[in-house]
Amino acid sequence: MAEVEIVSVSKAFGRTQALSDLSLTIGNGEFVALLGPTGAGKTTALRLIAGLEQPDKGSIRIDGRDVTGDAPADRDVAFVFQQYSLYPHLTVFENMAFALRAPTRRVPEADIRAKVQEIARLLHIETKLDNKATQLSGGQMQRVAIGRALVRSPSIYLMDEPLSSLDAKLRGELRLELKRIQVDLGATILYVTHDQTEAMTMASRIGVIEGGRLMQIGTPREIYENPVNAHVAARLGQPAINLLPAALFGGAPAGAETIGARTEHLTIARGADGDVSATVKRVEHLGDQSHLHLDVGGRPVVTLADPEAGFGAGDVVSLRLNKPLFFDARGWRVAA
Amino acid sequence: MTSATTAHSVVEPSATTRRFAGSLVILYAIITMIPLVWIMLTAFKSPDDAISYPPKVMFKPSLEGFCNLFTTRSRQTPEFIRSLGPPQGMCDEIARSRNMVVAGPSNYVPRFINSLIIAFGSTVLAVALGTLSAYGFSRFRVPLKDDLLFFILSTRMMPPIAVAIPIYLMYRTVGLSDTRLGMILLYTSVNVSLAVWLLKGFIDEIPREYEEAAMIDGYTRFQAFVKVVLPQATTGIAATAIFCLIFAWNEYAFAVLLTSGNAQTAPPFIPIIIGEGGQDWPAVAAGTTLFLVPIVVFTVLLRKHLLRGITFGAVRK
Numbered sequence: 001m002a003e004v005e006i007v008s009v010s011k012a013f014g015r016t017q018a019l020s021d022l023s024l025t026i027g028n029g030e031f032v033a034l035l036g037p038t039g040a041g042k043t044t045a046l047r048l049i050a051g052l053e054q055p056d057k058g059s060i061r062i063d064g065r066d067v068t069g070d071a072p073a074d075r076d077v078a079f080v081f082q083q084y085s086l087y088p089h090l091t092v093f094e095n096m097a098f099a100l101r102a103p104t105r106r107v108p109e110a111d112i113r114a115k116v117q118e119i120a121r122l123l124h125i126e127t128k129l130d131n132k133a134t135q136l137s138g139g140q141m142q143r144v145a146i147g148r149a150l151v152r153s154p155s156i157y158l159m160d161e162p163l164s165s166l167d168a169k170l171r172g173e174l175r176l177e178l179k180r181i182q183v184d185l186g187a188t189i190l191y192v193t194h195d196q197t198e199a200m201t202m203a204s205r206i207g208v209i210e211g212g213r214l215m216q217i218g219t220p221r222e223i224y225e226n227p228v229n230a231h232v233a234a235r236l237g238q239p240a241i242n243l244l245p246a247a248l249f250g251g252a253p254a255g256a257e258t259i260g261a262r263t264e265h266l267t268i269a270r271g272a273d274g275d276v277s278a279t280v281k282r283v284e285h286l287g288d289q290s291h292l293h294l295d296v297g298g299r300p301v302v303t304l305a306d307p308e309a310g311f312g313a314g315d316v317v318s319l320r321l322n323k324p325l326f327f328d329a330r331g332w333r334v335a336a
Numbered sequence: 337m338t339s340a341t342t343a344h345s346v347v348e349p350s351a352t353t354r355r356f357a358g359s360l361v362i363l364y365a366i367i368t369m370i371p372l373v374w375i376m377l378t379a380f381k382s383p384d385d386a387i388s389y390p391p392k393v394m395f396k397p398s399l400e401g402f403c404n405l406f407t408t409r410s411r412q413t414p415e416f417i418r419s420l421g422p423p424q425g426m427c428d429e430i431a432r433s434r435n436m437v438v439a440g441p442s443n444y445v446p447r448f449i450n451s452l453i454i455a456f457g458s459t460v461l462a463v464a465l466g467t468l469s470a471y472g473f474s475r476f477r478v479p480l481k482d483d484l485l486f487f488i489l490s491t492r493m494m495p496p497i498a499v500a501i502p503i504y505l506m507y508r509t510v511g512l513s514d515t516r517l518g519m520i521l522l523y524t525s526v527n528v529s530l531a532v533w534l535l536k537g538f539i540d541e542i543p544r545e546y547e548e549a550a551m552i553d554g555y556t557r558f559q560a561f562v563k564v565v566l567p568q569a570t571t572g573i574a575a576t577a578i579f580c581l582i583f584a585w586n587e588y589a590f591a592v593l594l595t596s597g598n599a600q601t602a603p604p605f606i607p608i609i610i611g612e613g614g615q616d617w618p619a620v621a622a623g624t625t626l627f628l629v630p631i632v633v634f635t636v637l638l639r640k641h642l643l644r645g646i647t648f649g650a651v652r653k
Contacts, residue, residue, distance in 0.1 A: 052548050072551040079552045081545045089567040098563075102554030152553075 002063030002155040003028050004049065004188065009058030011044055018044040019212045022058070026156065026190050031182050032217075033191045033203035035235055041212040042192040046158045049190065051075050062155045073104065078149035080159040085145035086133035093129040096120065096147045119150045122181060139170040146178065150185070159191045163198065175201060196236050200224070208232045230331040233260050239291055239302040241325075242266075248297050249275055249321055256326035256334045263304040265324040268292070268311075274318030280311050294319070372628075378621035386617040401618025403427035404611055405444050405626075409436040444623060447605040452630065453516055454601055455584040458523035462580045463573060465524070466531025467539075471561060473532070474539040475547075485536075488529045496526050497589040504593055516599045522590060527580040534579070538572025539565065574641035578634065585631055602627050 004026045011019045019041045026032045034042045047053045049060055051072035059068040067075050078099070086095050096116045100107045107115075120126040123143040128136060133144065142162060149157050163171045163178075179202045182189055193199055199206045200220045207217040208231070216228045220236075227233035233241045242261045246252035249259060267274070276296055284291035285307060292311060294301040296319065305311055326334040349357070378386050380397040409431050417437065423429040428438050473481060503522065504513065512518030542565055550560035566573075592604040606623040609616050635642065 050548075050552050052552070071556075072548070073554045073556065075552075077552060079549060081549060083543075083545070085545065085549060087546060087564060087567075098550070099553035103559060104554050148549075148553075 002188065004063075004156045004190070005061040006045070006049065007059045007061065009045075009048060009055045009060065011041075011048060011053060011055050017212050019048070019055075022209075022212075022214050024207060024214060024217065026188060029186045029188055031179075031187075031189045031191065031202055031204045032207060033193055033199035033205075034207045034209050035193060035196060035199040036209035037194055040209045042194075042209055043160055044212075045209070046079070046160050046190065046192055049075075049156070050077050050079050050158055073102070076155045078152050078154040078157050080145055080149045080157065080162045082161045083165055085148065085162075086141055088132070088134050090133060091129065092120075092125065092131050092133055092136070092144050095133050095144055096129075096151055099148065099152050115151050116147075119147045122150070122184075123147050123177070138166055139174065142166055142170075142174065146174075150181070155188065157187055157189045159189060161193050161195075162191075164193070164195065171195075171198075178202065196238070200236065208235050226333075227260075227325065228333050230258060230260060230327045233325060233327075237262050239263065239304065242301045242303070243327075244296065244299055244301065246326065248299065251321075253326055253334055253336055255328050257329040258327040258331070259321070260325035260327060261301070261303075261321060262324075265322050266301075266303050267320040267322055268303065268305060268309075268317050269320070270315070270317055274320040276319045278317050278319050280313055280315040280317060282313055283311055375621045376625050378617055379625045381618050381621075383611060383616065383618055386621070398430075398618075399426065400430050401616075401622040403430050404442075404616050404619035405609065405622045406442055407431070408439045408442050410439045411436050442609075443600075443605065444602070444609075447600055447602045448627070450516060450595075450599055451585065451601040451603070451627075454519045454523065454599070455581055455630075457516070457520040458527060458584045459577055459580040461520065461524040462527035462531045463535075463577050465528050466535050466576060467566075467569070467573060469528075469532050470535035470539050471565065473536050475544060485533070488532050491526075491529050500590060500593050503590070507594060514595050514597055514599045519591070519595065519599055519601070522594070523580075523584040523587060527583055530583075531576050531580060534576045535569065535572050538569050542568050571641045574638040578638055578642060581634060582631060 006022055006024045009019060009022045010017070022041075022045060024032070024045075034045060036042050044053065048055050051067070051070060051074075055068065059066055061067065062075060062077070087098065090098070093116055096119065097112045099105070100112045100115065116129070117126065120129055123146065125140055125143050125147065128140060128144075133141065136144065142165070146159075146162060149159075163174050166174065175198055181187070182202070191198070191203065203220060205217055206220050206223050208215045208223060208227075210231045216223060216232045218226070223232060224236045227236070230241075230243055234243070244259045244261065246256045246259050252259060278294040278296040278301065280292060281295050281300075282293040283305075284293070288307070290305045290307045290309075290311075292303050292305040294303065294317070301319075311317065323336065326336055328334050377393075377395075379401050380399070381392070381395055382398045382400055385392050385395045385398075386401075403426070407427055412435065414435060417432050417435065420437070423432055424438070431438050472478060473485060478484065507513040507518055512521070546564045546568070547557070547560040550564050551557060555563065586603065587601075588603045591601045595601060595604065602623070606620055606627065609619045609623060611619060
């Protein structure tokens with residue numbers, strides 16, 4: 001394990017700027033998640049570190065050594081791909097042993113066997129080792145894919161949405177397991193995802209990436225509570241943050257154009273004695289809680305409500321803001 | 337009606353439809369098989385039965401055709417034949433019954449060996465070169481890629497025989513006419529365009545993540561190609577090999593023009609087997625029948641790849 005540094009890296013594909021001036025340091029043993037929408041440049045960042053792409057500008061250091069010009073094989077990184085990660089013509093064992101059997105590595109066969117068994121036990125796939133890779137369920141395949149990387153002890157594990165092709169239940173299970181394994185092994189991981197829950201629950205730090213730029217990096221709590229701009233704020237929180245014109249409410253600080261209100265920033269009451277009145281358009285019952293779709297001066301607002309509160313479509317309610325976030329005309333944060 | 341639906345068949349065909357389709361296939365198979373069966377029957381006829389009219393379907397089988405295929409014979413007087421000892425084997429006996437003696441082996445075996453060497457040699461070369469260039473076209477940013485691919489394909493747009501005369505002159509100048517190497521190179525150059533195009537389709541279908549994963553895991557690109565791409569391209573390689581082999585095996589026009597002795601293949605040799613008083617049809621048929629065997633064996637060996645292969649990679653894994 002080692003520290004990985006990305007120093008002002010830029011990369012364009014044709015006329016598309018995939019990454020602009022990205023700088024990021026992943027500390028030894030740290031779990032960093034890159035969070036962003038499709039096409040934000042997350043995967044490009046991973047591929048640059050792995051050496052599958054060459055940066056146009058900037059450099060990449062692993063353990064203090066500049067590896068910018070090195071071939072992927074010489075960088076000592078492991079990669080877990082989103083899909084197609086297993087070789088269909090090999091068994092599970094052969095898939096997991098593949099990296100250790102690389103001609104440059106010369107690992108004795110007995111050591112390979114022991115290592116694969118150990119990792120298979122860790123991932124609960126020790127009974128599947130003789131199966132063909134194609135005879136597994138989706139969850140097992142993804143475990144093997146992670147196992148393929150874990151048999152090595154590289155400087156850094158690069159994971160490209162490894163759980164995104166699984167169903168919600170499996171994703172939840174593997175999320176917990178992956179975090180447990182990371183803590184057990186003390187592994188350095190750079191994890192790319194568009195799933196805020198994965199980022200929030202696993203990462204020690206989250207980097208929010210948007211349009212090829214790193215918007216903000218910090219602990220999940222910092223990112224959630226102190227987003228630098230509206231993009232970052234919109235990435236986290238379920239339901240998503242409501243962005244409303246500041247003019248709708250009173251009391252916005254100078255320069256604030258937009259108010260960002262999450263569920264916890266909104267207090268709902270029946271009647272019309274709050275800051276602003278709103279109409280309930282629709283109620284989505286989710287069991288333990290309800291999504292309340294409101295109409296505030298023609299703007300949609302979604303918030304959570306206690307199902308016991310008994311709101312129904314057409315009800316008139318009043319909203320009170322409780323320390324919301326303020327953003328200026330260009331979306332940057334304005335202090336309250 | 338409840339029936340299993342899959343992505344490939346929206347509605348299961350009814351029993352009647354299936355029986356009708358089956359009959360059509362069998363009928364078509366019979367029609368295409370008749371000439372083949374006729375050749376095989378002729379191989380076992382005597383020369384008289386082979387040219388009798390109306391044609392004989394029932395006849396007394398004879399191996400005279402195969403004997404005549406593998407031997408040359410000379411006519412002798414009955415007195416001379418009587419002066420010889422007992423016949424040397426079955427073919428000698430048949431020859432003597434027609435007042436002839438076996439003079440020696442015919443050229444069929446050397447021609448057949450030429451065919452094997454040239455067809456398999458050019459197939460191996462065409463598939464090997466085709467796989468490498470298809471991989472290059474599939475994976476790398478090649479300047480003028482589309483133009484190059486079109487150029488490669490355009491070599492197939494005219495019948496190969498259209499360039500026979502220039503090739504004949506070129507081969508005579510460089511000393512390649514009537515050599516096995518010359519024929520291997522010629523068939524390779526005709527087949528390699530087919531191989532590149534077919535194999536590019538197959539290799540395009542193999543996700544590049546597989547090689548990228550291997551390269552990150554410590555393999556060079558070439559090692560990744562051998563360990564990861566080749567095993568997954570076997571179906572395409574097998575199908576391409578069969579197409580190339582069939583072309584090289586059956587090729588007639590170039591072979592007639594460019595080979596006459598040392599490097600002559602079986603196709604120009606078989607039709608000119610002359611017997612007593614003209615074409616020796618049973619021998620020609622016997623030569624043709626044996627000539628089919630290698631292709632049939634090769635195709636049967638690779639048949640499980642062929643069915644997927646001839647759909648040109650359209651079937652998803």
